[in-house]
Amino acid sequence: MAGREQQIPTNRRLHVLHVSVPTSGGVATVATSYVRDQVERGWNVTVACPSRGDLGYSAREAGARVRWWRADAHESTLPGAVLRLKRIVNETGPDVVHLHGGRAGLVGRLVVRDRVPTVFQPHAWSFLAARSGIQGASLRWERYAARWTTELVCVSTTERQLGESLAIHAPTVVIPNGIDLAEYRPAGARDRVHARKLLGLEDVPTVVCVGALTVQKGQQDLLADWPSVRARVPEAQLVLVGDGPDRRALERLADEMEGVVFVGARTDVPLWLAAADVVAVPSRWEGMALVPLEAMACARSVVATDVNGIVDSVPTDAGAVVALDDPAGLSDALVHRLVDPELADEEGWQGRSHVETHHDVATSTRELARVYLRLVGARRGR
Known part of the structure; x- marks a missing residue:
């Protein structure tokens, strides 16, 4: 639920654009928890993602707008994904763009280039999953793209430490994943x-x-x-x-x-x-x-x-x-x-x-909201 510790520094509601290629599994679950909380705060929330999987439909049910974004590597070239996301960003005009996972992090930072506050959340570094032939290229990209990352959100201290040890330098906050303790109850x-x-x-x-x-x-x-x-x-x-x-x-x-x-x-x-x-x-x-x-x-x-x-x-x-x-x-x-x-x-x-x-989801969503408000406030105060 919305906290009262900070207020949005504007007369209009904050508009957040979440971008994700994964639409099921852990990434989608975490992104959905953020969407629900932000809608409850009264913010405008848009989700850009492929039409398969659960994410878009769960986001729509929560009250967010959804823009279908064809971006899978097997169904879209990188230039095509970039053009489609650029169109979505231009049409929605978000105050904050939150990129979930490696593919969205690649395309989103090429599109936004930190022109609006850009939050990148790897949900596990992309180079850990890369085959040996492209692992080095993935790491070099993460180092380069750090310049377009207003805030890096790591889900664990070890994830942050790994990035720092490999010279990925961006302002970083650790927000551990949280879960709904009412949904997952203790069983005897x-x-x-x-x-x-x-x-x-x-x-x-x-x-x-x-x-x-x-x-x-x-x-x-x-x-x-x-x-x-x-x-x-x-x-x-x-x-x-x-x-x-x-x-x-x-x-x-x-x-x-x-x-x-x-x-x-x-x-x-x-x-x-x-x-x-x-x-x-x-x-x-x-x-x-x-x-x-x-x-x-x-x-x-x-x-x-x-x-x-x-x-x-x-x-x-x-x-x-x-x-x-x-x-x-x-x-x-x-x-x-x-x-x-x-x-x-x-x-x-x-x-x-x-x-x-x-790991209460209420804590993780509240901490992320504070990050958004800090970034937007700093940008508007320039």
Whole structure:
């Protein structure tokens, strides 16, 4: 909800343009939370994004204007995306442009060039996902484009530190991702049994992994060592919630394995988290993943990999953070919690306390609003 700590320094409402190519997953969820808050503040909010996925429709439902923007690399050339976004910017005349993710950050900064306050939020640096042949080019671009970044919003301290260590220099603020604590409620042992019954799952030791089925989210690493988990916990089941380009390959990998269930993309994620004894987050890179926060909010123990963003968000008493490319460490941590449910439950409640203190969406949206007001006030005061 709108805070009273600052007022918009003008007689008209602040107009914010959010630009994003991702329209589902964590980036879209975070962007939608900002849109909802800003509409509630009485601001004018426009979202420019592709028409696929959830973002545009959720933004429209929240009360924002939506401009469909064809910008995917596989469906639009860079010059075409630039021309289309330039038209949107000129027609909407925003006071602040907020660019979400690498593709929007590339196109948006080429268009705006800091002529109006420009907020860039990587949601994980683009060069982390780039193939080796273009990784260097992606890094060089981020260094260059920093001159057109009025404020860089990092979702974790480690994301900020990585950028600084690689000579990406722009005014920067860290705003950790937040989640809706009313939507993701703590679930006890009875809730776990009830959730499994509703979802048609066996009532056995259960690992849940939520995320797009892509290289980034690391399900292939989790599956590679799942037989080791099953050897020590023979009844254990692994539930993969999500869909994506790697689904067929992952299903082939799991074809000869026992206890692996693919359930596709779901809108009832809190229920699947409630069904878990432990939530696995085997990501290979992140900005700050939402799934560990959602799992902790549901009072579930988390076993995750030691990558940027996760180390900032999962405290040691809420689960385990294991080294990337350490399959034995990952499986050991999962087994330890499957055979000791009291430990897992205690970690889950510690995680809930941590999220309540550090990752409430109301806090993150309020901090972002303060950034906008500061930038717009400084620009108008020139």
